[in-house]
Amino acid sequence: MVALALNPIFLLEMKLHQLRALVAIADSGSIRNAARATSHSPAAITKAVRELEDEVGVTLIIRETTGITLTQAGQVLLEHARLTVGVLARARQEMDVFAGKRKGTLAVGIPAWLGMTLLGEIAGRFQQQMPDTRLEFFESLLTVTVPKLRDGTLDLSIGRMYLSQSEEFVQLPLFSTGYAVVARAGHPLAECRTLQELKEATWILNRDFAGESDGVVQSAFSDYCSRYAPRIHISHASVIATNLIASTDFLSLMPWPLAELLLVKDGLCVLPIRDALPDARISITHRRAVPLGAAAKCFIDATMAVIRESANSTDLAKRRFFRAIECLLDDGESK
Structure with missing residues (x-):
């Protein structure tokens, strides 16, 4: 996606209800659902988005029989719209707190x-x-x-x-903090000392490290991923990853504080990997x-x-x- 730094004055020229309409459409997937979510009519939502498109001079949404799709320009503007709407909502919330309303x-x-x-x-x-x-x-x-x-x-x-x-x-x-390679106790690779020995391993991680230039383990683990292309599954929740490590032969990479906490609690072990993994x-x-x-x-x-x-x-x-x-x-x- 193309990054776009919008001038704050440009954003101010747009009306808040137009930005809210764009956010509501993106969140709900259709104009009808956006209308329900905002307590406006579908006609009002449609008008707001058309006015916004006229303001910016590009098409923001594509209407299809299956729903609404945002164009690339729409996706970029959506990021700024979310921030603008969110900041103003936070400001209102803080003022309401001072006023004793909420x-x-x-x-x-x-x-x-x-x-x-x-x-x-x-x-x-x-x-x-x-x-x-x-x-x-x-x-x-x-x-x-x-x-x-x-x-x-x-x-x-x-x-x-x-x-x-x-x-x-x-x-x-x-x-x-440093990172540790973690497995279930009794894992067949538990005694491995180098990442090369793990080239056939299957991993559960919170992201794919291959090719990272700004990663926590860029000098060792991302090189390993790029060289050997191991099987990597992704989990965006630690509890899911931990349960999979404990019940399968999946390996994982954990910050040492988490590894220390789970060694005894969940029956895990740390592999004695000699490759240097940079600190995070x-x-x-x-x-x-x-x-x-x-x-x-x-x-x-x-x-x-x-x-x-x-x-x-x-x-x-x-x-x-x-x-x-x-x-x-x-x-x-x-x-």
Whole structure:
């Protein structure tokens, strides 16, 4: 898809109801369904989209007997429309909170291993400061969180830093962690020491690493994928991948904090692979062009406070967790 950076003035020239109509059509698949979703008539939705097409000078949707298809231009504009509609909805929500009309919502992407370790304390601290704000969590896989950050569905995400998006997003480093090759206990390849020995393996991953230029394991694992083209299945949920690893001969790649948590719990083992796998940097990410609300700032503060306190904890579980990661927050940032 062609990337398009639209001038904010250009977006302002479009009317909000036109952008909402485009989003509703994309989400519902037809003008009739979009009308139901927005409580407008089909004629009003059709008129809004035609006005929008006249405004931009290109065709945005193609009407077919099976429904509506967005053109390439429509797909590009849809991304900006989602963000614009989402930002304005967030602004209205925040104003309603100040006016006492409703409770706020904060949507955050969280990696599974953080959800299993420090998230409880982070959420507890956040709720003490923002008791009227509802938290909504998503699993922070890049394939899920980057589009949701772009369209405004997510306010924040904690996960792997993605260097190619450094201009689009603000990324605050939290951790650095390595990756492990994981299998069920007793796996026939459990004693393998090189990726080459795994060339016939079948994998369950959260994305296809072949040819990645910005991946967490670009120097070893992506080369392995490109060279041997192993069988790779994709899962966008950690619980599904974990169950498949435990019940089949699928291998997987996991950040060490998650691998450590699941070794005993789910009967998994780590293969003694000697090939060097680069570390991944984990960050808090949000859109550069969208101002952070009070709830987002509070969640960031709570996250950093819990990390700093836990890094010095004598609790055995926390000490084990911090042996699997390197904390990138220093004491000076807390002052």
